Amino acid sequence: MRNPYLSIFSTHDLPSKTKELENLWDMYVVKCREEAILDKIRESVLHSWRRCHHAGVDPAQLRTKQILTDQELNHLLKTSEIYRVAKPIIDELFHKMSETGHLITLSDQNGRIIYLKGDPPTIRSAEKMNFAAGMDWSESTAGTNAIGTSIVTKVPIQIFSAEHFCHGCHPWSCSSAPIFHPVTQEIIGTIDFTGIWTHAQPHTLGLAVSIAQLIETKLAESYLEKTCHLVETFFRSTDKWKTDHVLVLNRDFFVVKSSEKLAHFFKLSPASKLSNHPDFQSLIKDYIHAPQDSSSNPVANACLIQNFLVIDIEPIYFHKALAGYLIVLKDADAGRTSESPSEIAAQAGPWAEVIGHSKSFAAAINKCRKTASSNVPIIVLGESGTGKEKIARTIHRSSNKHRKPFLAINCGAIPKELVSSELFGYERGTFTGGMAGGKKGIFEEANGGTLFLDEIGEMPLDSQIHLLRVLQEREVTRLGSSQPIPVDVRIIAATNKNLLALCKNGGFRKDLFYRLNVVSVTIPPLRERKDDILPITNYFLKQFVEKYEKSSLSISDHALSFFLEYSWPGNIRELQNVLEHAVIFSESSFIKMEHLPSYLIENGNHLSTDDAVANMSPLDAEEKKILLQLLEESGWNISAVAKKLNIARSTLYRKLKKYRLRLR
Structure with a gap:
């Protein structure tokens, strides 16, 4: 035949x-x-x-x-x-x-x-x-x-x-x-x-x-490489969301990996197509297939699926291309008696991991949230370690560009002669030893998404004109080419320098400053937001206890009092490192002073033993006297004194600081 x-x-x-x-x-x-x-x-x-x-x-x-x-x-x-x-x-x-x-x-x-x-x-x-x-x-x-x-x-x-x-x-x-x-x-x-x-x-x-x-x-x-990347993302995410349930899909909405509870409850198996699953169809439609410029987010709209609340949805990228999606769900009834689903979702959205409620910090975050849905450039100001990049990432995740890439570049770490090629890319044959097919610049890679320019104050002056041109014309031209390439990129810049002072001294272009400075947000240093030290400490402590598989671990009153007194020149990054060091070396159920890094004790800002409040009012003097009496009677047991006074421990710590009283 x-x-x-x-x-x-x-x-x-x-x-x-x-x-x-x-x-x-x-x-x-x-x-x-x-x-x-x-x-x-x-x-x-x-x-x-x-x-x-x-x-x-x-x-x-x-x-x-x-x-x-x-x-x-x-x-x-x-x-x-x-x-x-x-x-x-x-x-x-x-x-x-x-x-x-x-x-x-x-x-x-x-x-x-x-x-x-x-x-x-x-x-x-x-x-x-x-x-x-x-x-x-x-x-x-x-x-x-x-x-x-x-x-x-x-x-x-x-x-x-x-x-x-x-x-x-x-x-x-x-x-x-x-x-x-x-x-x-x-x-x-x-x-x-x-x-x-x-x-x-x-x-x-x-x-x-x-x-x-x-x-x-x-x-x-290619499919195998992507699948391996998605599986790795799943296991990293389960470490991060240990009390929640993680689901990872590929870009075609097939299940790659699922937490055991989700797999059992929804009868999911590898290669199940989630877009065909009746419980998930609306989620896929509303999130994945929503218009690209839509500001709606199922997380913000309290998306409930059976007995689970969707608390996070993130695109997963592999080699700058969309590879799949991460979905995190929480038991909807776990510890929730009075909160409505919309209130729960609002707390669990992209801003949930930005910790702090002090007045100055809350004002800065509120400004970021209001600006997130726009496409205007933002400058995030603040000392090193205050969390500028984390806030930039959260702005991106809560914006209408959250499905596109977030790329970060340290402007101070790129050699001066490579700034242009890194930002704008180059054509084949432009450089000896360059990539054979040329290279996309980071603006092209971030097209449709957000580009975070860290340490913008360190960018060489003669490179700033190229950045200005991109912001004005919304297009880039690769080195070795005359063909402009349109780009749609949201710029978030960050610096710990005074850009206006740099402009006056000739270290930064005024026209670029005014182009970037549509919205500026100042993140206060940790020493100016002492009310946030306790919740931030608890947040990192929980993370490191899980990471190092420790049993229940608390911070001693003495160590916590020291945390509240210390000025934290390295800000949140320093606090995070200190807590990780303490969790690693703690061998009991309490983190004590001896578990903290030695430099912290040697260079810490100890309170003076003399009375620096000589002009104290009679009312304050009487309060200090009562505090001392209660502390002595309780053997300096903070919890007992706070209970006796019917105030929170954090309030008592502030009073101890106010009256320069050191725990013994």
Whole structure:
């Protein structure tokens, strides 16, 4: 039995083969005598003709329809995994088969051509029947053809001359092989070789099959790399969200890993498609498929799924491309008796991990929250260690750009001569030793998202003009190129310097300062927000207890009193490091002074033993006297004294500080 996928088996006497097929086509289409051709034409072609007839395809059609605009095609190419993998393979192959009279095309699963390579004369000829990128070559639109018919039949096929259902395709021969997804085994595209029938070769079908298999292999390798990255993200996230439930999906919404409770409750298994799960359909629709500029967020809208509350949804990126999604859920009834779901969600949103309620800090955070939904530049000011990058990331996560990348660059760490190439990228051949294909700059990488320019005050003066131009014109030009590239990037800058003073001294461009300084937020140092030391301490203490698998661990009254007295020149970063050191070296249920780093004790701001409040009011003097009496009676037990006075421990600590009373 002859190969049913091939139309021609040799190039001998192709004109006779063409004439025979024309007669068979005329018999079926014009004379409607199907019975006369039953044993004379391939069964697969006849079945395709029947489908075209039933679909109402016009056999006299000379060209197919355009299905994608240039803008839609460009957007598709930016997100298409098959295009990313197949393009270099097609380009390399074309170099070896140019001037053969054949076009190489890549289509998607709907038969839309998304990429095409060929010699200019062949391309011009093919354009007469709209065989070009963006055109619809599905069988139901373009009639019997290798691309559309291989998608319907799910097998490779060669269509020669008048085997095409539409008359406009009769001068051509095409060979197409479907490309299958490495996991779902669904068709995700085709590879096709098309040329004038006089150039037809039987081996083009085998070549199409080989290239399709090579693309499938590359896709499988890429899929495996992404899956490993998603699995690693899952385990890192379960360490972070130990009391909650984590779910990681790939970009097609298939489950990669799930917490045990979620898997059991929702009957999830690896490769379950969450967008088909009735409990998750609205979440996928509202979050993933919401308009890109939408400010709605299911977390902020209190998304409840059965007995679980969605508290965080984050895109996961791999090599700057979207790889999947992280979803964190919490038991909706865990410890919640009076809070409404909307109140719970508001507390659990992106700002939940920004700890602090002191007046100055709350004012700064409120300003950030109000500005997050806009697209204006923000300058975050503050000393080193105050958490400027964390706040910038939280602004991004609560903005309408939260699905796009957040990229950070330290302007003070880039050598002066590399600033331009890092920010704007370069074309191939611009530098000796540069990347062979050129390199995207960080503005291109962050397109659609947020770029965090840390230490902006350290940027070299002669590099600032380039940054200013990007902000003004919203486009970048790679080094070695004259072609501008549009970018949409939200800028958040940070510095611990006084930029206005730098402007006056000539160290920073005034025009750049005014361009960046649309909104400025000052994060107060920790010494000015002492009320936040206790909640921040508890927050980090819980993290490190879980990280180092310690049993329940508390901080002693003496150590906590020291924390409240100390000036914390390294701010939150220093407090975090001190607590991690203490948790590591603590061998009891309490963190004591001896568990703190030695430098802290040696350089700490100890309170003076003399009375620095000589001008104390009579009322304050009496309060201090009562405090001393109660402390002595209780053996300096802070909890007992606070209970006796019916005040919070934090309030008592403030009074101890006020009256310069040291714990013994």
